[in-house]
Amino acid sequence: MNTSTNTPAHASSNTSTNNTTKTALRRPLTVVGASAAALAAWVLAVPVAGIELTARMGAGVDQVGPAAVVVASLLAGLAGWALLAVLERFTARGGRIWTVVALTVLGLSLLGPLGSAVGTAATVVLLLLHLVVGAVLVPGLARR
Template sequence: MNTSTRRLLLTVIGAPAAALAVWALAVPLAGTTLTVRMSAGTQTVGPVSVVVASLVAGLAGWALLAALERWAPRPGRVWTITALVVLVLSLTGPLGSAAGAAATLVLILLHLVVGAVLVLGLARRRA
């Protein structure tokens, strides 16, 4: 495995790890209840959903970056802009469905932490 692939893999693993750290500080330590309203009632956001969602986001970001590097003339720039737009759009989830101010703030922080790790870690420049 080359250095670039190793760095990308560590980024995709680092995003769920960072999100899980935020979740652990907010939920078990601070006592915040992360509940979201859904059409069928409410659902608590637990550690498994935090890890799975951030891992899926990381793998999707890596796949998009790989496709752009193959076919786009400026893959790093296109990927970064796309990733930032997706991050901003993802914030509508917590803003519209979180049950309570504390849950909203924690869920926004989770999105921002995962987004920051992925945007900064997956963006790479070609020499």
Template sequence: MNISVRRLLLTVIGAPAAAMSVWAVAVPVAGTALTVRTGAATQQVGPVAIVVASIVAGLAGWGLLAVLERFVSRPGRVWAIVALAVLALSLFGPVGSAVGAAATLVLILLHLVVGTVLVPGLARR
């Protein structure tokens, strides 16, 4: 495995690790209930959902970066612009579905932490 692939893999693994550190402080320590509305029902957002969503986001970003590297002259820059736009759009999810101000704040923070790891981590060449 070359250094570039190892770095990208560590970035994808680092995103859920960073998100879980936020979850560990917000939920078990601070007692925040991460509850979201799903239609007429509510659902708890747990560690499995956070890890899976972070890994899926990281792998999707890595895939997009691989495509950009084949077809775009400045893939890192294009990746950063697209990733920041997707991150901004993703913030509408917690704002529209979280139950309570604390849950909204923590879910937004989770999105930002994952984005903070993935955007620069995948953009670097």
């Protein structure tokens, strides 16, 4: 008879543990996935389509290579994840606040390609790279 009383509590505990495990796996996979998606977009644009992806960096102009794409997207993802963890720990609406901040940062990040890309094709590709990373990170990290 006690088994039926314990079963719902045990099932609830497992559900909570499963949700925590899924979140613990989903977030790093989301960060890696955002980087992989950005790299895939870079491959389609640069080697496949032949677009010269250059941007003004300081006084010169540099090629935007695959390493820069991967590192930038990983850093963005890790920073977003860290902020989300802090907000979830200290506020009741951490996910909602994070989503607003993340979308604001994504919008502001689009100013970079608009001001530094060399040529229309490079501007479009860099904007798309930012949007691809945002499209993976925002829903992937914010979701519980």
